Amino acid sequence: MSSSCKKIYGVDVVDHQNLIKQFFSPHVPYTFYVETSMNRMLSIYKAFSTGMVTGKTLTDFCCAPLLFRVLLIKDFVKDITLVQTNDDGVQEIDKWLNKHPDACDWSHAAGYLKEFKGIRALGYPTGPSSPGTLFPLGQPNQLQRRDESDDEEENTRGNIKVLKWDLSDDNPAEALSLPKADIVTCMWFLELISKNHDEYRRNLRNISTAIKPEGFLLIQTNVNSSYFKVGEETFHL
Template sequence: MSEFTKAFDYEKEFNARLYLDTYFHLGSGSLADDFLRFELANLHKIFTSGGVTGKTLIDIGTCPSIYHLLSACESFNEIIATWYTQTELHELQMWMNKDQGAFDWSSVVKHVCELEGKSGKCQEKEDKLRGKIKQVLHCDVSKNNPLEPVVLPKADCLIAAVCLEAACRNQNSYITALKNLSNLLKPEGHLILAGDLGANYYEVGPNKIFSLAVSEQSLRNALSESGYAIRELVSFGKPEGADFDNSDYEGFYFIHAQKP
């Protein structure tokens, strides 16, 4: 088995629009409500603390989601979004172009605006993020330069949200991916990771999509072995009595790490 998920195989199983419809309507009562509230609160905190700011942020595996960039766009001059499959790219392009039929992010945007004390500014928030996204590039974390053939100046910050667990098939490839991502970062640059703990899969329609099951300890080990210093690691356990059956997740994590 390849150590990394191939784009062709992933695209056969992963329906980008169905994924968005399933997991990104905040208030739907799904497991995503817990995930979104946890991650959005931590993203808001990290990007309003004043410690994680700069010129350029590269988001690893943006497509088809934008929720994790809503707070980040307040702290960076430019955002480089990335994609791995064409269907994911298509969803982002529809939102960027304000196309009829683009996914409706309003429930998530409303929540972020409320966190920021800017209720009623949802359209302005989406437009601000659109304006901050300066490039949309292909990304492959298995490569030494994940943005190959493009070579960019080193970034101040990287985000990888619910991305590496889909791309990496085992702990060794996860570590390799983190080392490759480090090549995109300035010295003392920031790395933000977010995702599920203990999940071997999540369902998108009838398909079970592979996820590398990670734990707090495996994440700590991977970051240490790839040369990052952890500044903060917070987690949220699966609530007692939660009966969501579209993933075998055990909780969620949020990590702020830094390159030496």
């Protein structure tokens, strides 16, 4: 977890639109997109659709305004609160909520979700290597057109609110006047904001204050990685 000579997310400025374009857009190489997005979508959907994780309210902590996860979760919970650690992340989500022309485009993720739910309903296996797969072996931007996935995005917007958390506050639920949630999700976050293992444990305790007793904490993380780059900037991971 060495953070020497690397920028720290939540402390240093990051270009979110460039980050999304580099890692989560339909323009990245297909195999890379499978790793950054598709596999994460499938694991989240499995957790909720099988009843492994249940509840009416959800609070999400994430390193960036990565909305593909929210498109999945909205079918299973009533209210979703997205917690960002900087103004730019909040603004990016607000732009998407308000259909601003400069908002990041998540229609490809909504298209995958729509196709996945249709395949699942027919009883076919799903996954990048399965017959009848959700993800055909082609470039992601060749799949769903925007008009085919607009309803998934539109049905999500009404369920969401977004808040900014100052990392210096040890109790985000109290600092944000945030009711404790049935479910807390955390993706690609704790390892970015934590310079060392002690900070990781402290930050884990902090986000745990947002969970109801006997609630669920769902974490997706990276292993065997020490940094990522956004443009020419190197960030600790």
